[in-house]
Structures are given as structure tokens and as C-alpha cells.
Amino acid sequence: MLKFNFIKFSPFFPSKPSFFPLSISTTIRSQMASFSSSSSSSSKLLFRQLFEKESSTYTYLLADASHAEKPALLIDPVDKTVDRDLSLIQELGLKLVYALNTHVHADHVTGTGLIKSKVPDVKSVISKASGATADLYVEQGDKIRFGDLYLEVRATPGHTLGCLTYVTGDAPDQPQPRMAFTGDTLLIRGCGRTDFQGGSSENLYRSIHSQIFTLPKDTLLYPAHDYKGFSVSTVGEEMQYNPRLTKDEETFKNIMANLKLSYPKMIDVAVPANMVCGIQSKTS
Numbered sequence: 621m622l623k624f625n626f627i628k629f630s631p632f633f634p635s636k637p638s639f640f641p642l643s644i645s646t647t648i649r650s651q652m653a654s655f656s657s658s659s660s661s662s663s664k665l666l667f668r669q670l671f672e673k674e675s676s677t678y679t680y681l682l683a684d685a686s687h688a689e690k691p692a693l694l695i696d697p698v699d700k701t702v703d704r705d706l707s708l709i710q711e712l713g714l715k716l717v718y719a720l721n722t723h724v725h726a727d728h729v730t731g732t733g734l735i736k737s738k739v740p741d742v743k744s745v746i747s748k749a750s751g752a753t754a755d756l757y758v759e760q761g762d763k764i765r766f767g768d769l770y771l772e773v774r775a776t777p778g779h780t781l782g783c784l785t786y787v788t789g790d791a792p793d794q795p796q797p798r799m800a801f802t803g804d805t806l807l808i809r810g811c812g813r814t815d816f817q818g819g820s821s822e823n824l825y826r827s828i829h830s831q832i833f834t835l836p837k838d839t840l841l842y843p844a845h846d847y848k849g850f851s852v853s854t855v856g857e858e859m860q861y862n863p864r865l866t867k868d869e870e871t872f873k874n875i876m877a878n879l880k881l882s883y884p885k886m887i888d889v890a891v892p893a894n895m896v897c898g899i900q901s902k903t904s
């Protein structure tokens with residue numbers, strides 16, 4: 621199994637390390653467009669938000685459309701929609717490089733293992749703190765590079781112990797506004813439950829306030845689920861209107877202790893499967 625040896629946040633690392641030549645870039649107004657920066661470079665992000673309706677899960681496809689190889693990654697793929705996602709990737713002429721999970725999901729089986737069985741070069745990625753098996757492990761401050769762009773890894777425990785939020789880069793040549801893929805940590809006008817898998821309402825509150833609400837207010841928020849028909853929010857919007865996170869910590873903890881949600885129907889199948897990236901076999 622490979623150790624995830626990506627680049628730590630540090631001014632001493634080169635902006636384009638030679639051992640990770642892949643890259644990303646982005647736009648929001650349309651699903652694929654140019655963005656300009658203060659540098660002379662112009663990059664293109666191909667971005668798709670994909671939905672799996674049984675578990676109300678969003679999967680995100682990001683690719684560097686400017687790069688010759690069009691390297692791509694998927695965030696939170698679902699087993700049931702792997703064929704759809706891989707067909708789209710093929711139709712768009714992309715090269716899938718990474719399958720990232722924000723955490724060990726309890727309500728559906730990740731598509732990561734299935735993807736690896738169909739596209740063996742794809743590397744699975746999850747947090748070290750999740751305790752799950754993957755090809756590459758990330759932690760706070762790591763950068764996942766594809767092309768000239770990157771995702772920054774933020775540890776956001778609370779829904780589960782190993783939850784991550786992936787955020788587009790903070791540099792002049794990176795997409796504006798930034799985009800944060802929050803998994804189940806922060807949902808639109810809600811947040812992930814905290815009653816299993818090492819969940820903690822105290823940790824969740826602190827994670828969101830320290831790692832997500834400190835991002836620029838125009839940062840676009842893309843969660844792993846939505847149950848109300850929303851697709852995207854912003855940091856500023858959730859800071860103002862989220863009915864749980866606008867409260868003080870004690871009130872928040874009280875809300876979370878009284879959600880009275882039933883257990884996810886698939887939890888007994890999903891968690892063991894997702895601890896090994898979705899299929900009961902070794903990765904590498």
C-alpha cells in the first residue's frame with residue numbers, strides 16, 4: 621500500500637512539483653469556462669455535480685480541461701452510479717486519476733473499489749484518520765494536485781472521526797471563487813449527524829467554524845448530500861442562515877442530541893464495505 625506523499629502546505633515547496641504533473645481548474649457560472657487570474661495564465665476547470673437519488677448523494681467530477689491529458693478526479697463516487705460516471709468521463713475525453721472519499725459513508729457503498737476494478741490505474745484517496753484502506757492517505761494541509769490546480773485537504777472531524785473537506789487552491793492561478801467539497805460535515809442549511817462512527821457535535825461545531833467558516837464568504841459549498849433540493853451554497857450564506865451553525869456551541873450540541881434521526885438503512889452493509897473502499901478485496 622502506498623503512503624500518500626503529497627505536498628504539505630509550505631512556502632518552500634515548488635508550485636508545480638515534477639512528480640505530480642496533473643492539474644485542475646474551475647468555474648461556476650457555467651460547467652466549463654475560463655477563469656482569469658492576476659497571472660497571465662488562464663486555466664479551465666471542467667466541473668460536474670452528479671446525483672445518486674436513492675441515497676441523495678452528490679458525486680463531483682473535476683478535471684483540468686487545459687491539460688493535454690485532461691486529468692480528472694471524482695469526489696464521493698457511489699457504487700450504483702459508477703457506470704454512468706465512467707461513461708461521462710470517457711465521453712468527455714478525461715483521464716480519471718483519483719477517486720477521493722470525504723469519509724467512510726454509512727448510507728451507501730462508495731464506488732471507489734468498483735472504479736478501481738474497471739480502471740486499475742485510479743488511486744483511491746481517504747483520510748488517514750478514517751482507518752479505512754486506500755491507496756493514498758491524506759491529512760490536514762496536504763495538496764492533491766491535478767494539472768496546474770490542486771485541492772487543499774482540511775480535516776473536519778465531527779460527523780465521523782476521519783471526515784475531510786477538500787477545498788480548491790488559494791493562489792492567484794487557482795479558481796475564483798474557491799470551492800469547498802464538505803462531505804457530510806456541512807450540508808446546505810444543515811450538517812452531518814454526530815451519533816455514530818466517532819461522531820462528536822463539539823468536534824463538528826469547531827471543525828465547521830475553524831476550517832470552513834474561515835474561508836472567504838464567496839466560497840462555494842458543495843455537500844455530499846442534499847435532502848431538500850439544494851445543490852450549492854456559499855460560506856457567507858451558511859454563516860447567516862444555517863439553522864444549526866448560527867447558534868452558540870451549547871445550543872448546537874443540544875440540537876444535535878435531539879435530532880431523532882433513524883439509522884441509515886444501509887449502515888451495516890455500507891460501513892464495512894467502505895472501510896475497504898467499497899469492494900471486499902485488496903487495493904494495492
Ligand SMILES: N[C@@H](CCC(=O)N[C@@H](CSS)C(=O)NCC(=O)O)C(=O)O
Pocket residue numbers: 675725726727804810811812813814845879881882883884885886
Ligand atoms: N435516511 C437516510 C439517512 C439520512 C441521514 O441520516 N443522513 C446523514 C448523512 S448520510 S450518514 C446525516 O448526517 N443527516 C443529517 C440530517 O440532518 O439529516 C438513509 O436511511 O440512508
